[in-house]
Amino acid sequence: MTEGGAILPVETAWLLLGAFSIIWVALGVYWGRKEKSLTGFMLAGRNVGLALGAATAVATWVTSNTTMLAPQFALQMGIWGMLAYSTASIGLFLFAPMAGRIRRLMPNGFTSAEFIRLRYGRLAWYIFLAISLFYAFTWLISMGIAGGLLLEALSGIPYLWGMSVILLVCTLYTVFGGLRAVIGTDFIQSFVILVGIVVLGWAVLSQISLSEVHVALVEERPALLDVFLPVAVMAVFNNLLFGLGEIFHSNVWWSRAFAMREGVGTRAYVLGGLLWLPIPVAAGFIALAAPALNINVPQVNMVAPIVAGELLGTAGAVVVFIVVFSSIASSIDSLLAATSDLITNDIVGEIISPGASEAALRKASKWVIGGLGVVAWLVCRLENADLGTVLFRAGPFVGSAIWPVIAGLYWKDANPSAVVGAMLLGSATGLYAYYTIGWYTAALIGTAVSMVIVIGGTFLAPRSFDWERLAVRTRRLAT
Numbered sequence: 001m002t003e004g005g006a007i008l009p010v011e012t013a014w015l016l017l018g019a020f021s022i023i024w025v026a027l028g029v030y031w032g033r034k035e036k037s038l039t040g041f042m043l044a045g046r047n048v049g050l051a052l053g054a055a056t057a058v059a060t061w062v063t064s065n066t067t068m069l070a071p072q073f074a075l076q077m078g079i080w081g082m083l084a085y086s087t088a089s090i091g092l093f094l095f096a097p098m099a100g101r102i103r104r105l106m107p108n109g110f111t112s113a114e115f116i117r118l119r120y121g122r123l124a125w126y127i128f129l130a131i132s133l134f135y136a137f138t139w140l141i142s143m144g145i146a147g148g149l150l151l152e153a154l155s156g157i158p159y160l161w162g163m164s165v166i167l168l169v170c171t172l173y174t175v176f177g178g179l180r181a182v183i184g185t186d187f188i189q190s191f192v193i194l195v196g197i198v199v200l201g202w203a204v205l206s207q208i209s210l211s212e213v214h215v216a217l218v219e220e221r222p223a224l225l226d227v228f229l230p231v232a233v234m235a236v237f238n239n240l241l242f243g244l245g246e247i248f249h250s251n252v253w254w255s256r257a258f259a260m261r262e263g264v265g266t267r268a269y270v271l272g273g274l275l276w277l278p279i280p281v282a283a284g285f286i287a288l289a290a291p292a293l294n295i296n297v298p299q300v301n302m303v304a305p306i307v308a309g310e311l312l313g314t315a316g317a318v319v320v321f322i323v324v325f326s327s328i329a330s331s332i333d334s335l336l337a338a339t340s341d342l343i344t345n346d347i348v349g350e351i352i353s354p355g356a357s358e359a360a361l362r363k364a365s366k367w368v369i370g371g372l373g374v375v376a377w378l379v380c381r382l383e384n385a386d387l388g389t390v391l392f393r394a395g396p397f398v399g400s401a402i403w404p405v406i407a408g409l410y411w412k413d414a415n416p417s418a419v420v421g422a423m424l425l426g427s428a429t430g431l432y433a434y435y436t437i438g439w440y441t442a443a444l445i446g447t448a449v450s451m452v453i454v455i456g457g458t459f460l461a462p463r464s465f466d467w468e469r470l471a472v473r474t475r476r477l478a479t
Helices: 010-032 038-046 050-061 064-086 088-105 112-120 122-155 159-207 210-220 230-249 251-259 265-276 278-288 300-352 358-382 387-392 395-399 402-410 416-436 439-460 468-478
Strands: none
Touching: 010 122, 010 159, 010 300, 038 159, 038 251, 038 300, 038 358, 050 088, 050 159, 050 251, 050 265, 050 300, 064 088, 064 230, 064 278, 088 230, 088 251, 088 265, 088 402, 112 122, 112 251, 112 300, 112 402, 112 416, 112 468, 122 159, 122 230, 122 251, 122 300, 122 358, 122 395, 122 416, 159 251, 159 278, 159 300, 159 358, 230 395, 230 402, 230 439, 251 265, 251 300, 265 278, 300 358, 395 416, 395 439, 402 416, 402 439, 416 439
């Protein structure tokens, strides 16, 4: 430990931060020089292959919440808490066939909100767009907060400085390179993350056995081994549905479906889910080892870097820094690009300036990315909150969008009015549950209410839809 309780010397932290910053920005500039069209900038030319597709799915989904919140869940709720976060991989598996269908139905599509507009009409589009932007910005804020907390926990670099540098770097290389830069850096970051997790897991197991961890938990924290702990069981289902809602509705994942070559999306998301699944389990185990190691954890959302630093010293702190910095960057850049696509395509291109040229929209996209980075920085200065509190506030909103998306993709009789009601009432009831019962029920209740309304409304008043209209209308927009 260094002076002040940090586990990484401040000079080392600044050196690592500076090196990664230069590399990512340089790559963004390099890849950005190849993309001159709007489709190239926003969707990497719709030519992303299997390796890059799977890597970007893994890197984007390994957020700071995977490497920092999964250990927090384990320390607060035990075995079920650790496994609860791993259920997010189911979202990738279930989105795999959806990605293929999205690519076939909308070969020239750009965003998830565009699909909702063409499928259900403008009222549903307005609501879905509001939900998507709120969620995207909430996720972006949680990533900025995590970046600042990481550097402060590891090296003592003030929260404001760490958060500012990470947001600035991600904004710069996304502005320069668009989605191709995002996916390219994701490929590198996914490799770094996977190697780092393997190294940390091996190092921890080489110094402490599973039996020692179990004995310490039985003696000091027996509740963490209780498989019937109510809050933990509820968290499993809530996190599962939250993960489904995050992926099914978010333009982060739809933009990759549009960007991948025909036939690649399904395989890429399945492979990404398989690679991602063990990561939160490994991260959670690090937290469960804390009682056996007699490690004091002043803040539960910092448990992973603290445990790794105590076990492995500076080397462990460096590995954790690299892993978590990569996971944060891979999520922030994806959010900046995908949210910019929503604003540029659906607000600028559809509402503000419907006749805008491709060159004008491409320029607007760059300005939007920069503006998102600035607004996120301003909010992150004020919101230094617990990561779970920041993120799960969006749970009922994304949960209410699950069934509208599923019905829209697979059910030709889905009723647009029922979809509108499902998103409004699902969000409202889930948010009420969030504040009156607990965060671990919000997405569950919001999804259940939405499901009943979508199914019931469609059963009572079906509205037939011709799938070809999606391809024809997006084809017209593309030309």
